[in-house]
Amino acid sequence: MSIRKAMGLALAFTTCMGALTLTAAPAQAEIAGACRIDVTLVEAGDIDEKGADEIRVRIGGNAYPGESSWVQMEARDRKSGSVFDDPSTVMNNNVGKSIALIEVDPTFILKNFELGTITVVPADCGNMQVGEVRDKQRRIQGTHTTFYSYLLNVRLTGLEA
Numbered sequence: 570m571s572i573r574k575a576m577g578l579a580l581a582f583t584t585c586m587g588a589l590t591l592t593a594a595p596a597q598a599e600i601a602g603a604c605r606i607d608v609t610l611v612e613a614g615d616i617d618e619k620g621a622d623e624i625r626v627r628i629g630g631n632a633y634p635g636e637s638s639w640v641q642m643e644a645r646d647r648k649s650g651s652v653f654d655d656p657s658t659v660m661n662n663n664v665g666k667s668i669a670l671i672e673v674d675p676t677f678i679l680k681n682f683e684l685g686t687i688t689v690v691p692a693d694c695g696n697m698q699v700g701e702v703r704d705k706q707r708r709i710q711g712t713h714t715t716f717y718s719y720l721l722n723v724r725l726t727g728l729e730a
Contacts, residue, residue: 598698598699599698599699599729600696600697600698600699600727601694601697601698601699601701601727601728601729601730602661602728602729602730603659603660603661603694603727603728603729603730604659604660604689604693604694604697604725604726604727604728605657605658605659605660605725605726605728606628606657606658606659606660606666606668606689606723606724606725607650607655607656607657607723607724607726608626608628608633608650608653608655608656608657608668608721608722608723609649609650609704609722609723609724610647610648610649610650610706610720610721610722611624611626611640611642611647611648611650611652611653611670611719611720611721611722612646612647612648612719612720612722613642613643613644613645613646613647613717613718613719614644614645614708614710614717614718614719614720615644615716615717615718616642616643616644616715616716616717616718617715617716617717618714618715618717620643621641621642621643621646622641622642622643622672622717623639623640623641623642623672623673623674623675624639624640624641624642624670624671624672624673624684624719625639625640625653625670625671625672625673625681626653626656626668626669626670626671626721627668627669627671627683628656628657628658628666628667628668628669629658629666631656632671633653633654633655633656634652634653634654635654639673639675640652640653642719656668659728660689660691660694661730663691664691665688665689665690665691666688666689667686667687667688667689668686668687668688668689668721668723669683669684669685669686670683670684670685670686670709670719670721671683671684672684672713672717682713684709684711684713684717684719685707685709685710685711685719685721686707686709687705687706687707687709687721687723689705689723689725693705693725694725694727697725697727698727699727699728699729700726700727701726701727702724702725702726702727703724703725704722704723704724704725705722705723705725706720706721706722706723707720707721708720709721
């Protein structure tokens with residue numbers, strides 16, 4: 570084969586490959602089939618109780634922090650999820666999950682009062698891409714023995730089905 574013919578074939582091959590590369594379709598992002606829910610922040614607003622509230626987070630039937638403990642929170646305290654032992658659960662995209670903020674009685678840890686909840690519904694995780702992150706928060710306030718106000722923040726992360 571002559572050099573001229575070989576160069577012509579090489580040029581034709583390169584042009585063909587370039588055309589194939591240019592016409593390739595872009596990859597589609599994968600839609601999440603589930604999402605992980607992580608408690609990322611508990612922030613105390615006004616707390617009328619003298620001293621501090623003894624707080625736990627209940628998610629998926631489990632209370633955090635574990636081992637019969639709680640987190641002391643005074644007015645204006647901000648505590649990350651790690652202080653509560655990183656409460657987390659996974660939700661498939663057709664069943665909702667509730668996360669409760671509870672106040673415990675330190676003299677009897679099983680005696681507690683639910684201050685309020687934040688509920689993650691399927692629409693909150695709908696159309697998320699795998700790896701996408703969204704935050705959802707709710708102000709929880711009311712009166713038990715005294716007035717309380719908390720901000721509860723959860724982070725949603727899209728997961729593969």
